Amino acid sequence: DTEVTQTPKHLVMGMTNKKSLKCEQHMGHRAMYWYKQKAKKPPELMFVYSYEKLSINESVPSRFSPECPNSSLLNLHLHALQPEDSALYLCASSQDAGGPGYGYTFGSGTRLTVV
Amino acid sequence: GQSLEQPSEVTAVEGAIVQINCTYQTSGFYGLSWYQQHDGGAPTFLSYNALDGLEETGRFSSFLSRSDSYGYLLLQELQMKDSASYFCAVRDRAGGFKTIFGAGTRLFVKA
Numbered sequence: 001d002t003e004v005t006q007t008p009k010h011l012v013m014g015m016t017n018k019k020s021l022k023c024e025q026h027m028g029h030r031a032m033y034w035y036k037q038k039a040k041k042p043p044e045l046m047f048v049y050s051y052e053k054l055s056i057n058e059s060v061p062s063r064f065s066p067e068c069p070n071s072s073l074l075n076l077h078l079h080a081l082q083p084e085d086s087a088l089y090l091c092a093s094s095q096d097a098g099g100p101g102y103g104y105t106f107g108s109g110t111r112l113t114v115v
Numbered sequence: 116g117q118s119l120e121q122p123s124e125v126t127a128v129e130g131a132i133v134q135i136n137c138t139y140q141t142s143g144f145y146g147l148s149w150y151q152q153h154d155g156g157a158p159t160f161l162s163y164n165a166l167d168g169l170e171e172t173g174r175f176s177s178f179l180s181r182s183d184s185y186g187y188l189l190l191q192e193l194q195m196k197d198s199a200s201y202f203c204a205v206r207d208r209a210g211g212f213k214t215i216f217g218a219g220t221r222l223f224v225k226a
Contacts, residue, residue, distance in 0.1 A: 033214075042202055042216035043158060056211045090157060097212045103148060103160025104214065 002027060006091050006107035014115055015081060021110045023074040023091030031097035032074040033104065034066060035090040043090055049074060050097035081114045088112075117141040117207050119217030126223045127193055135188045135201050135220045143209030147179050147186045150202045150216070158202065161188070190222075198224045 004025045013019050023032065031050050035043035048056035049068045057066075063085075065077040074091055088111050092104040119139045127133040139147065146165040150158040162170050164179035164186060176189040190197055200219040207213055 042219050045213055045215060048211065048213060050212075056213055058213075092158075103150075103163055104158075105160065106157040108157045 002105065004091055004093055004105050004107035006089075006110050008110055009108065010111050010113075012113045012115060013078065013081065015083070017081075018077070018079045020078065021076040021089055021091075021112075023076075023107055024072055025093045025105070026072055027093065027105065028071075029093035029095050029105070030071060031094045032068065033092040033094075034074070034076055035092060035106075037088045037090055037109070047076075048097055055097060078112075081112075083114050086113045117205055117215045119203055119205055119215070121201075121203055121217045121220045123218065124221045124223070126225065128225050129193055129195060131193050132189065132191050133193060133222065135190075135203075135222070137186050137188075137203035137217055139184050139186075139203070139205045139217075141205050141207045141209070141215075143207045144181065144184075145206040145208045145212065147177070148204040148206065148214065149175075149177050149188045150204060151199050152202065152219075153199045161201075163206075193224050195224050195226065198222055 007022045034046040037043045045058050046060045047066045052068045063080050067075040088109045090109045091107040094104045095102045121137045148163045149161040152158045162177040169178045174191045179186040202219045203217045204214045
C-alpha cells in the first residue's frame with residue numbers, strides 16, 4: 001500500500017461546529033504532516049509528527065488540534081473555525097522526519113469550507 | 116526563516132525542454148525537493164537533491180548547487196499532461212526538520 005488516505009474529501013462546517021479530519025497510511029512511515037493549501041498558493045506547513053510525537057507546530061491557532069493515535073493515523077480536530085480557514089487540508093507522510101530526503105507522499109486532501 | 120524563489124509561470128510547446136529555476140535561503144539546508152501538482156490534485160514527489168549535481172528520473176532531471184543556493188528542474192520531451200504547477204521545496208533542519216514549499220511555477224504546455 002503506497003497511499004495516504006484522507007477522509008472526508010469534502011467538508012462544509014459552520015463556525016460553531018466541531019469536526020475532525022482523518023489521515024491514514026500503511027507504508028510504515030514514521031513522520032506525518034498536516035499542510036494547508038489555499039487556491040493557487042503553495043502548501044503551508046501546520047504540524048509535524050515524528051514517531052507519534054508532535055515535533056513542530058508552526059504557530060497554528062488553537063482552533064486546530066492535531067492528534068496522532070498511532071503510527072498509521074493522524075487526525076486534525078477543528079473547532080470554532082473562521083471562514084478564512086476554508087482551504088484544502090493535506091496530510092503527508094515520509095519515512096523519517098529527520099532522515100535522508102525521502103519524498104513526502106501526500107493524500108488527496110480534504111476540501112474544507114467554513115460557512 | 117526560509118525563502119524560495121521560482122518563476123510564477125512558464126510556457127513551452129509539446130516535445131520541447133523546459134527548465135524551472137529555484138533559488139533559496141535557509142539557515143539549515145538539508146535538501147531540495149520538487150513536487151508536481153495538477154489542478155484539483157495532490158502534490159506528487161518528483162525528485163530530491165541533497166548533494167551537488169544532477170539527478171535523473173526518466174524525463175525529469177533535477178540539479179543542485181549548494182554554493183549558489185540554486186537548483187532547477189528540467190523537463191524533457193514535454194507532453195500536454197505535464198501542464199501543472201511545480202513546487203521546489205527546501206528541507207530545513209533548523210528548528211526541527213521541515214519541508215517548506217516555494218510559491219510554485221505554473222507550466223503551460225501548448226500543442
